[in-house]
Amino acid sequence: MNFLFLTVLFPLIGFILLSIGRDKLSENTAAIIGVGSVGLSALFAVIAGISFVGSGQSVFVQHLWTWFDVNGFAPGINLQLDGLSLLMMGMITGVGFLIHIFASWYMRGDEGYARFFSYFNLFVASMLVLVLADNLALLFLGWEGVGLCSYLLIGFYYANPSNGWAAIKAFTVTRVGDVFLLIALFLLYQQFGTLHIQTIVTHAYDVYAGQHNLAFWTALMLFLGAAGKSAQIPLQTWLADAMVGPTPVSALIHAATMVTAGVYLTCRTHTVFEMAPEVLQFISVTGAVTLLVAGFAALVQTDIKRILAYSTMSQLGYMFMAVGAEAYQAGLFHMLAHAFFKALLFLSSGAVILACHHEQNIFKMGGLWKKIPFVFACFVIGGGALAAIPFITVGFFSKDAILGAVYAHGMLSNLPLYNTLYWVGVAGAFLTSIYTFRLIWIVFFGKEKTHAHAIHGVTYWAPLSILFVLSTFVGGFLKTPVANLLTSASIPQFLIPEQAESAIHSAEHTAVIIALIGLAVGVGLFVFAYGAVKSFAKTWFGAGLVHILENAFGFDALYNIVFVKPYLLFAKLFGCDPVDRLWLVLPAIVKAGSGFTSSRQTGSLREYASSMSFGVVVLLIILIAVQIVGK
Template sequence: MSYLYLTILFPLIGFILLAAGRDKLSENIAAIIGVGSVGLSALFALIAGLEFVNSGSTAVVQHLWTWFSVGTLAPEVSLHLDGLSLLMTGMITGVGFLIHIFASWYMRGEDGYARFFSYFNLFVASMLVLVLGDNLALLFLGWEGVGLCSYLLIGFYYSNPDNGWAAIKAFTVTRVGDVFLLIALFLLYQQFGTLHTATIVANAHLVLAGNHSLAIWTALMLFLGAAGKSAQIPLQTWLADAMAGPTPVSALIHAATMVTAGVYLTCRTHTVFEMAPEVMQFISVTGAITLLVAGFAALVQTDIKRILAYSTMSQLGYMFMAVGAEAYQAGLFHMLAHAFFKALLFLSSGAVILACHHEQNIFKMGGLWKKIPFVFACFVVGGGALAAIPFLTVGFFSKDAILGEVYAHGMLANLPLYNSLYWVGVAGAFLTSIYTFRLIWVVFFGEEKTHAHEIKGVTYWGPLSILLVLSTGVGALLKAPVEKLLTSARIPAFEVPENVEVLVKGAEHTAVGVALVGLVIGVVLFAFAYGAVKAFAQTSLVAGIAHIWRNAFGFDALYNLVFVQPYLLIAKILGRDPIDSLWLVLPALVKGGNSFTSSRQTGSLREYASSMSLGIVVLLMILIVVQVVGK
């Protein structure tokens, strides 16, 4: 296990070489370095994983050096490999490697080819630091690293100012969450005297038991930090605009790296959250609201990538709803399943965009199933997994487990709130089926509106083929090994007693049934009654509702009114430096006094005599007043 650090070192070396070479490197050399470094990282992650399993799944810590030492705070640069970090490492390097291969095809001919892969490599290295670091200080370093890389990649096409603004927005909104996370780290260090993750997790029930309010604030700050990275309300506005970057960037952010960081953090520090049941409920409620808002937003989008972006936000809502119900293993397996089918969908959308000459409006496509049948098959499988088609797709085995365990938690803990959240999750599944079918039908069926050219190449269909297989029911074969890994990492499994197991199965079957009903309604609406749907959508009431949904319920406008405009007003005022202007009052008074006294120097004896007489009168009056007051 001494070479665990190589999983981070290879993509980091790739970043350095690509950043140093930049435009001097040919596309082939840049692709070899960029893809090869992540491939080597995936290989050593696999070797480390095999050794970990063969050694009995005992956690391993590899100390490299002491980062810094300030008083009693001396965080180490040490890597911690257990079942959870192995799951995350495998997902990051495995899915990330496939995305890198696809990107080597997708980005051909683009300016800044080597620069793109340098950012891509740094992104993977930063995410690996985040999940392998054995202390929260090192986790925060990786956390900030993925934030930086998201800014660089979202704004990759920087010649378009809109892309630059999208990058700034993503960076700024996630920084808000990072401030909350930093506050949480201060609170944890104050209470535990260390940022060592394993120590905090093991002793949370002892240290935080005596101060419930502090436990609530610490857990809340941790979750708000996670919400920023994982685009949960109220810090979700950056995610859809992140589609400004190249499509492989969207795949990497949404499937294998940045947005999963929040889910990882909450599961890694689950004992801290369990000391604050109110925050656990808040997490589930936030996830439920987010999945519902994102579902409505996805239903009316016209940009193929924005539809998938809102679907990511929705699926993350399911994961957090699971975390809040203590269904950690179900949430983490759905995270892995989501990495498979969301990478498949985003990369497939990239193929569609290239085939349609960089067109992203789904209503300018149509009839593509004949032109690119393999991509159509990928969309059908990926969309089926997103909608959790029973037994055939991996999404069925992950999402419905979440809904069943949320329902069971409500029964076992006697918390009606979770029963309500279960129905919100069912409603979200209903919406998912409708907007997924809408996406596939509009893009691949009907009249061809944009001529699509043929696309080919092993670096295009190879990654898609692997992700397609993993997104089917075959991917569900990983569920048992994943549960075993998570159990070895002391991530609790949700135990369903026999007396409620039948009810839980009924809840899962209900969710499946409602999702299938949504699929049927989608077929009826878009395949057979599309003309009526378009006419209905043009009515004033429906058009107004659709406008609200399309803008994700107006959070951007609200934040612009509440935060942006007041900030700009304050900046405008401070731009004139009011403090400096205040100090100018003194010289202005002196100057004014000088002007007044100078104007009195007229040379007229009559005026001087009058002034002296007036002065004497004033002095006499002052003396009289003083004497009267003194008596």
């Protein structure tokens, strides 16, 4: 376990070496440093994990040094290993390593190869700091680190101005959430006198006893911070636009790192949320609305990566539904399962894009199952896991656990809200099946519209093969070990009484049946009635509906009207510094007076006499007026 710090150190060293070398390094050297550093990080994560599990400890803390000390506030650079951080560390380094291997193949020939891997290494290091930190100050450092790296990677192809704007948008929107998180940190420090995570989790029940308002606002600020990173309504608009970055970036952000940070934070500080039940309900409602909005948006997207982006947003909605229902372990296991199949889907989409000469429009593809059969198989398994196809995919074991837990929470707590949320989740599963089948059918079947070439290379098929296996039922075998790890980390399991088990199983079976019906509807719409679908899309109602869904219900347009345009107007008005200009009135008056008096210096005796006479007359009038007023 003493090697724990090396899991963070190796990616940092890789970042430094690649940053110094930049364009001086060959692609092979950059790949060896970039991939190798994360590979070593994954290796030492395994060593630390085996040592930790074998030791029987529940928590291990490695103190490196004290960050700073200001009036007793002395956060340390300390790494904490428990069941939750071990799960996150394994997911980040394991899936991240596979994505790095694939990226070494995908990015060949691109300008800035070493620069790309330097950002990639820093991204992994920042995320590891985030999940291993034993205090919220250090966690926030990692939190901001992944925000910076997302900006750098989303805007990697900076020659295109639209990519730069997408990067700025992602950075700005997530910073809004970060402001709320900072407020939460201030509140926590004010209430606990520390930002040490274990202290906060342990003493939350005592500190917040009788202080419901404080608990409410602290929990709400924490969640809004999490919502920004995990792209939940109303801070979800950045995620789809982030697809302009290289495809491995999309895989890393969506599968193993940035977007999972919000789920991790809420689970890590779960006792704070439990002291504010209204916030827990709000979290579940937010997740449910997000998964529904994202599901509808994914139905009509034409960019292969944007479809997967909206599916990520939707799956994160399921995770937050679970957190709000206090089914933390179900949400975290779905996060792990999602890391497997979403990495598989994004990397497979990258292979499709390269095979089709960087084409991303699914309607310009078609007939690819013959040209790239292995990628087709990966898409089928990944899409099946996304749609939670029963028994054969890992998504079945994780998503149904969430829906069952939400239904059970409504039954056991006698809160009808959660029964409604269960049906929203089922509706989301129905939509997921439809848009997943639509994606696979249009890309891989039908007439070939873009000539695709075969793709080869061990660095392409090896990571896909591993993710392929983990996305099947094989990944489902991890459920029990993960549950044991999380229980040891004091992340409670959602326990279902025996008398309620039958009803819960019926609810889970219902969700499976609805998802399969959605698959059948997808087959009917896009195989047998596709002409009718296209005809409907050309009607005034269909075109309007497609426009609304394509723009994800117009949140971008709304924010443009409510926030962007007023801000630009404000900037235009105050960009010229009106306060400074107001003070310029005084010298302007003096200058005008000087100009006027100077113009009166004519040298004409007649004008001087007239002016003096006029002045005398004015003075007499003033004196007479004063005397009259005095009487």
